[in-house]
């Protein structure tokens with residue numbers, strides 16, 4: 001499957017399934033949330049004996065797309081805390097940084113990738129993960145095949161295909177008192193139920209309710225308490241006591257934009273109940289349509305995979321085949337071999353390394 005040509009310059013070129021590539025060999029691992037992407041990658045690393053090697057010396061390294069979640073704006077943070085931010089959308093990731101990082105990895109550069117804190121929906125301050133040049137680099141994530149520019153960088157594409165009910169029923173999740181996992185369970189559960197009953201997503205329903213409620217507040221007589229609280233703040237952009245700045249105004253603005261309604265003319269529109277109802281109904285339908293299309297595109301990325309791994313990490317046969325392919329790739333180098341047979345590479349590599357790494361790849 002994998003062959004090697006020696007060039008006049010001593011550079012090694014793989015010939016893998018008909019196309020030539022220099023090391024490192026880039027493998028994309030996609031699949032739904034909790035399908036077992038990380039577990040499959042961990043197993044691959046273990047079977048290749050890479051997990052026990054110092055991270056600066058590894059021939060195979062694994063990076064997660066999760067490291068590239070974008071920093072949220074203040075408005076988005078408020079939405080995220082309410083469970084209204086869609087972390088499963090391709091634009092939730094810093095795709096330019098993913099592309100730049102992969103290009104640097106392909107050029108055998110030492111790269112630093114952010115470390116993501118799911119509890120804070122934010123990158124960890126002052127912490128990065130240093131990826132040292134390796135021969136095989138795995139990038140795992142829910143949407144690594146979504147954008148053609150990134151997808152085209154992979155030499156091999158794997159898709160971990162675990163059915164949604166299994167993903168949902170992973171028992172460890174239920175024991176974990178962890179906000180992120182809890183959110184994922186709720187997300188998968190509601191998605192399953194809503195898909196089966198052909199109802200709009202929870203994101204869409206929440207947006208619809210929020211906009212109808214916001215319209216009602218606009219039409220209330222001036223002295224009514226909800227109007228004083230919400231629209232007082234909306235008009236002046238004031239701080240709420242002990243709360244975040246302009247929270248109502250900002251979240252409403254994001255929801256209006258999602259539904260293609262102009263926030264500047266919203267109050268005028270909301271004074272006219274039938275007009276507001278019609279605009280909200282249309283806007284929400286458009287939002288839901290867009291959400292469905294994105295979800296379909298996301299799901300459709302499976303078609304780009306070279307290898308589909310049913311049952312995820314339980315599929316030892318598939319994992320062994322992938323491991324053997326990587327072994328073949330590594331062993332086709334004359335200077336070094338996997339599992340410590342040769343040390344030439346470590347010596348040759350040592351001049352690249354700096355001691356600046358803060359954390360290690362998993």
Ligand SMILES: Nc1ncnc2c1ncn2[C@@H]1O[C@H](COP(=O)(O)OP(=O)(O)O)[C@@H](O)[C@H]1O
Pocket residue numbers: 031032033034035036037038039040170172173311312313314
């Ligand atoms: N084959 C499996 N059997 C049982 N539990 C699994 C299996 N694969 C993964 N898990 C568990 O399911 C959860 C999600 O797996 P993970 O590999 O993190 O998925 P992903 O990276 O796709 O989100 C983890 O708690 C993991 O231990």
Ligand SMILES: Nc1ccn([C@@H]2O[C@H](COP(=O)(O)O)[C@@H](O)[C@H]2O)c(=O)n1
Pocket residue numbers: 032033034035066069086087088117118120121122141142180183184
């Ligand atoms: N702040 C965040 C960011 C992402 N998520 C969810 O995590 C899932 C991706 O994780 P994988 O382990 O499956 O790669 C994805 O479904 C996001 O919705 C989150 O909950 N909070």
